Amino acid sequence: MKVGIIGLPLSGKSTVFNSLTGGNAAVRSWQSKSEEANIGTIKVPDERLQRLSEIYTPRKTTPAEVVFVDMPGLESDPASARGLDSVFVQQVQDVNAFALILRAFADANLPHPLGRIDPLEDFKSVIMDLILSDMSVIERRRERLTRDIQRGKEEARREMAVIERCAALLEDEQLLYQQEFSDEESRWLRGYQFMTMKPLLAVINVDENPDDSLLASLKDYLAGRKLQFIQLSARIEMEIAQLPAEEQAEFLEELGITVSARDRFIRAAYGLLNLSSFFTVGPDEVRAWTVEKNEPAVEAAGAIHSDISRGFIRAEVIAYDDFMRVGGDMNAAKAQGLLRLEGKTYPVQDGDIINFRFNV
Numbered sequence: 637m638k639v640g641i642i643g644l645p646l647s648g649k650s651t652v653f654n655s656l657t658g659g660n661a662a663v664r665s666w667q668s669k670s671e672e673a674n675i676g677t678i679k680v681p682d683e684r685l686q687r688l689s690e691i692y693t694p695r696k697t698t699p700a701e702v703v704f705v706d707m708p709g710l711e712s713d714p715a716s717a718r719g720l721d722s723v724f725v726q727q728v729q730d731v732n733a734f735a736l737i738l739r740a741f742a743d744a745n746l747p748h749p750l751g752r753i754d755p756l757e758d759f760k761s762v763i764m765d766l767i768l769s770d771m772s773v774i775e776r777r778r779e780r781l782t783r784d785i786q787r788g789k790e791e792a793r794r795e796m797a798v799i800e801r802c803a804a805l806l807e808d809e810q811l812l813y814q815q816e817f818s819d820e821e822s823r824w825l826r827g828y829q830f831m832t833m834k835p836l837l838a839v840i841n842v843d844e845n846p847d848d849s850l851l852a853s854l855k856d857y858l859a860g861r862k863l864q865f866i867q868l869s870a871r872i873e874m875e876i877a878q879l880p881a882e883e884q885a886e887f888l889e890e891l892g893i894t895v896s897a898r899d900r901f902i903r904a905a906y907g908l909l910n911l912s913s914f915f916t917v918g919p920d921e922v923r924a925w926t927v928e929k930n931e932p933a934v935e936a937a938g939a940i941h942s943d944i945s946r947g948f949i950r951a952e953v954i955a956y957d958d959f960m961r962v963g964g965d966m967n968a969a970k971a972q973g974l975l976r977l978e979g980k981t982y983p984v985q986d987g988d989i990i991n992f993r994f995n996v
């Protein structure tokens with residue numbers, strides 16, 4: 637999973653990046669579009685993986701990973717209609733989702749680039765940039781499709797209907813990832829790489845004493861549009877993330893923080909992208925794999941290797957909870973009928989332990 641961290645300059649993007657990755661990316665007073673993105677990778681914490689590793693004592697234990705891309709600040713101007721810089725668009729084409737950082741803190745040393753602290757207006761400003769970027773893609777494609785329609789190409793006519801529907805949704809300031817599309821429509825839309833097709837998580841960046849009056853309208857707006865959000869103090873979370881691991885839990889407890897920003901973010905991102913984890917186990921490696929919820933077994937096999945998917949025969953499956961109930965003993969699981977043989981269409985469940993049988 638790859639997440640692009642976006643937002644206006646001085647919103648705390650790099651501080652959030654550091655709090656999630658434990659990194660030391662420069663926290664600048666201003667970011668220009670010419671700067672390179674910061675990239676960091678974290679291991680997804682999963683107690684189930686650790687318990688399986690304790691049982692199998694493998695040579696290697698491999699957790700799932702999340703890659704974060706901290707983009708330079710968007711120099712957005714609500715009065716303009718520029719949309720996104722082409723360099724920005726290129727850099728985020730392969731991210732799976734956006735984390736939009738919204739500044740909800742005041743700091744006299746870091747004046748807001750638009751001269752006010754209003755996270756709701758910041759949200760609308762960035763969303764409008766995403767929408768304008770998608771509209772420019774549609775406009776370019778319209779010209780080509782119009783020529784193809786004039787030549788009598790029926791498929792071009794059907795594709796035009798799809799992008800006109802998208803244009804209408806965007807003009808209504810709707811995000812495309814929240815809409816329902818048919819399989820054929822989705823196939824066409826994948827080629828467009830629309831910015832608003834990427835699921836979005838709003839991250840409200842507050843200080844130690846959040847201003848509830850400032851946050852109320854933002855949260856109401858996000859909830860009304862069924863947009864997911866989390867709230868954190870990036871500066872505090874960054875300080876915690878950069879402590880030695882053994883000191884982090886103690887510091888979190890002192891501050892009354894029950895779950896770290898990293899763990900809350902990962903949970904929210906998995907929910908946003910409709911993701912789950914399954915496990916493969918053995919003496920060589922115990923590993924967590926990330927797939928979409930209820931993904932067919934044959935497609936989940938492809939997460940490991942395309943040959944396994946291509947030569948899929950059967951999947952030996954046991955639920956993690958069932959495995960632990962028999963003391964982590966696969967022979968006992970077989971004896972009690974807990975280990976099942978499943979076919980290609982079996983919807984993989986979160987926590988499944990799977991051994992794929994295949995032949996190529």
